[in-house]
Amino acid sequence: MSAATELTRAWANGAGFVREVERLSGQKVASCYQCGKCTAGCPMAADMDVAPRQILRFLQLGLQEEALNNSTIWLCASCMTCVARCPREVDLPRIMDALRQIAVRRGRVKERRVYLFHRLFLAGVRRGGRLDELRLVLGYNLRSGQLFKDAAKAPALFLKGKIRVLPEKTSGAAEVQQIFARWEARKP
Amino acid sequence: MKIAYYPGCSLHSTGIEYDLSGRRVCQDLDIELQELPDWTCCGASSAHVTDHVLALALPARNLALADDLGLDVTAPCAACYNRLQVTRHELAHDPKLRQEVEELLGRPYTGRAAVRSLVDLVASVGEEAVRQRTRRPLRGLKVAAYYGCLLVRPAGILQPDDPENPQGLDRILAAAGAEPVEWPFKTECCGASFALTDHTEVVTRLVAQLVDGAQAAGAEAIVTACPLCHSNLDMRQETAPGATPLPVYYFTELLGIAFGHSAAELGIGKHSIDGTQLLAQHGWSQAV
The missing domain is CATH 1.10.1060 (Fumarate Reductase Iron-sulfur Protein; Chain B, domain 2)
Known part of the structure; x- marks a missing residue:
């Protein structure tokens, strides 16, 4: 041919x-x-x-x-x-x-870890309305199999008050959950 | 001037210095910031990678909150600013899309609230106001003003003065007495969206290119207006043994120093790369 x-x-x-x-x-x-x-x-x-x-x-x-x-x-x-x-x-x-x-x-994701990052990011936003950076990094490292990636940077960030240990609360979270739910409902 | 304030997620954690210094500088310049009640995440890159309508709905909720206050809104984070401004533009030009977004939001969206970056907001107050408020001119401090991507692109929507060689940040810094250098990497990408993934090596390469470029132009520091650029440049700089890393400041931190505040008040002590030594070297040791 x-x-x-x-x-x-x-x-x-x-x-x-x-x-x-x-x-x-x-x-x-x-x-x-x-x-x-x-x-x-x-x-x-x-x-x-x-x-x-x-x-x-x-x-x-x-x-x-x-x-x-x-x-x-x-x-x-x-x-x-x-x-x-x-x-x-x-x-x-x-x-x-x-x-x-x-x-x-189509299940054809070549860079699975990049996609994993985006999924975890949005899952975090959906859960709390605002992004919880600590849980995103921990979740990503755990699920991408590189548990201690950047772990050396963590203590200084904690000491300087740049990482929140507890996620921030916002009353806007419920509305964000609804946005995600409605968006999911209209997906083909 | 009164304006709604959308800090975004980073300014409550890794970009906390930008929040601290931004609030002080605005107060000094008689800009009253009213934080949006119950603001939520703009979705950033992860939303637009996933779905166009979702990526517009998440920022649109915050624009609608500003509408309720009857105020325009400022977003210090370049990424948040970008998403808010792009959303406002898209929804203004596509009624069908706006209807879809309103359905997701479950609340009306009018598009009345205009979106300003913090750089633009400070610039609009004027270089003269910055000059008059300056108590401690940053004389002799050579800085590379770094705009990155999201403050200037897409140019058709964000309308910067020049998408390849913008001047706004340079002018503000010059008004506070600093000496912005001419350098070719002002709007090059730092790769921040991959900083946390396993493509860290790409990010290290892009950061090194920016730092080398700034140093070659004679800069003693890089100045940013984005918490993602800042974290990336501050935490992903790899220095050869014996060499000194280049400090990275938010523009609001340097304005704060010029306006007479201390490094501690502005959060400069929270950087990974020490930002106080350079200030002391220039004789502003009472600030550190």
Whole structure:
């Protein structure tokens, strides 16, 4: 089979997926003309397995597997440098968010620990209304199997009153729990 | 001037110095801060990674609280500021999205309350006011004003004076007598969103690049306006044996020193990298 037919098939299979990415992100993948400015300015590019520019190219070609199964979508720091410099005004971090959301739905999360961090963060906010940094760090270290990560920094932070031992209470917590509950109820 | 105050989660824990110093400086500049009652987390990066509507609903609740007070709102944390401002913008331009968010909130959202960063708020009071309030000019103190990402981007929504070379923070520091250096890393990312994950090595690399850049430009300290940037630069600096790490201050701490407060009042003693020695070297030892 020639490369041309493979791409044709990829597009036939992937068109719906690309439409979903465009719907979730509010971006048009055809806008990108592959100049590479996003990648040149990206602070995380050196640590990614696929260049940010390539993510858009995969989408233009309908290549779902390639667009979802990479560390890049999880390592985007949403610093928005690419958005500031894109001559076509593509909001690539929004596309990264959309791809992460689809990857989660399909159980295709390549950077499981980054995802774990976000999940624990939101679980903490849902529980108490405000983020409890201590429990987030402890929970993350415990569940990512690196119990003593940054443990050496903890005593000084405690002594200086920079870590709350007891979580802060806010009467807004109940309302936040309702926001999460309603949001969950409307998920497909 | 009276404005609602949204401290955000970090300012009640790892960024407590920013809260202490910010409140003092605002008081000195006749800015009355009224903390939003029952404010809750803006959701930060974790919310927008997860879902767009949820990521707008969490900040929108706080904007609605400011609406109830009939006040504009200031958020010192660059990340909170970013999420509040982006939310306000998106909901103003998309009635359908606003309706979805209101359904999640279970309360009306009007979008009346405008959002200001603390840098913008202090700048709006004016350099002249800062100059007049200064009792202890920071003469000879060379600083690298660091804006990071979320104070200036996305530029279309946040409308900074210049997204690649902003000046607001530099001007405020100069008004207090300090000497801001020209340096090319003002708006480079420090990687803070990965500081707690197992990608710490990326963060260490980005922090080193910023510190090297500031030092090469002749700065004696880096000045931030974000608790995440501050924690990251203050705790993830790796120094070669024998070398001195670069102190990292909140802009409000340095303004506080200039306005005559002590380092202890401003929380400067809580840094990981000692911030008092440099002040003493410059002859402000009565402050430390």
